[in-house]
Amino acid sequence: SYELTQPPSVSVSPGQTARIPCSGDALPKKYSYWFQQKSGLAPVLVIYEDNKRPSGIPERFSASTSGTVATLIITGAQVEDDADYYCYSTDPSGNQGVFGGGTKLTVL
Amino acid sequence: QVQLQQWGAGELRPSETLSLTCEVHGGSFKDFYWTWIRQPPGKGLEWLGEINHTGETKSNPSLTSRVTISIDTSKNQFYLKLNSVSASDTAMYYCEGFDDGFDVWGPGTMVTVSS
Numbered sequence: 001s002y003e004l005t006q007p008p009s010v011s012v013s014p015g016q017t018a019r020i021p022c023s024g025d026a027l028p029k030k031y032s033y034w035f036q037q038k039s040g041l042a043p044v045l046v047i048y049e050d051n052k053r054p055s056g057i058p059e060r061f062s063a064s065t066s067g068t069v070a071t072l073i074i075t076g077a078q079v080e081d082d083a084d085y086y087c088y089s090t091d092p093s094g095n096q097g098v099f100g101g102g103t104k105l106t107v108l
Numbered sequence: 109q110v111q112l113q114q115w116g117a118g119e120l121r122p123s124e125t126l127s128l129t130c131e132v133h134g135g136s137f138k139d140f141y142w143t144w145i146r147q148p149p150g151k152g153l154e155w156l157g158e159i160n161h162t163g164e165t166k167s168n169p170s171l172t173s174r175v176t177i178s179i180d181t182s183k184n185q186f187y188l189k190l191n192s193v194s195a196s197d198t199a200m201y202y203c204e205g206f207d208d209g210f211d212v213w214g215p216g217t218m219v220t221v222s223s
Contacts, residue, residue: 001169001170035153037153042202042213042214042215042216043153043202043213044211044213045206045211048206048209048211049209052209054209054210054211055209055210086152086153088153088155095166096155096166096168096169097143097155097157097158097166097168098155099145099152099153099154099155100152101152102152102153
C-alpha cells in the first residue's frame with residue numbers, strides 16, 4: 001500500500017525556520033496537504049494543494065515540493081507552533097487518501 | 109459558516125457495528141468532499157474514506173470489506189458504518205469537509221471497543 005514518510009520529530013528554537021519533510025513516490029503528480037494538530041484538538045489545515053494557505057493561517061507557514069519530497073516550512077517558528085504536523089496526499093490512482101505518520105514539532 | 113456535528117455510540121463490544129452520523133450546518137452541502145478519519149489513542153491519523161454529494165465514494169483498501177460511507181443530502185448528513193469491530197478499532201473518529209481551501213472538522217467521537 002502507498003505510504004507517506006515523515007520524521008517522528010523536529011526541534012527548533014523560537015525564531016528559527018522549521019522544515020518538516022514528507023516523502024512519497026506520487027508527490028510529483030498528486031497534491032499535498034498539511035495539517036497541524038495540537039493536543040486534544042481536531043487537526044487544522046495549514047497548507048492545501050501543495051503551497052496554498054487557507055484563510056486565517058499565518059504567512060509564516062509555507063510549503064514546497066521537490067521531486068518526491070514535500071516540505072512544510074515555518075519561517076520564524078513561534079512557541080504556539082509547537083504541535084504535531086501531518087502531511088496528506090492520495091495514492092497514484094487517486095482513489096485512496098493517505099496520511100503521513102506525523103511529526104512532532106518542538107519549539108523551545 | 110460551515111460547522112459539523114457528529115454523534116454515535118461511544119462504547120461497543122467486539123463484532124458489533126460502529127455507526128456514526130455527521131450533520132452539516134451552514135454552507136453548501138453539495139460543494140464539499142466529506143471524509144471520515146480516525147486516530148487511535150496516542151497515534152497518527154488514518155483516512156477511512158470519503159463521499160461527495162452524488163454518493164460517489166472512496167474507501168481505505170485495508171477496511172473496504174468492513175466500511176460503508178453513505179450520504180443523505182435531504183438531511184445534510186453523511187454516515188460511517190464499520191462492521192465486525194475489534195479492539196484495534198478503538199479511536200477518535202472525526203468527520204471532515206473540504207471545499208477549495210476551506211476545511212472543517214467535527215469535534216470527534218471517541219469510540220472504545222471492549223469486551
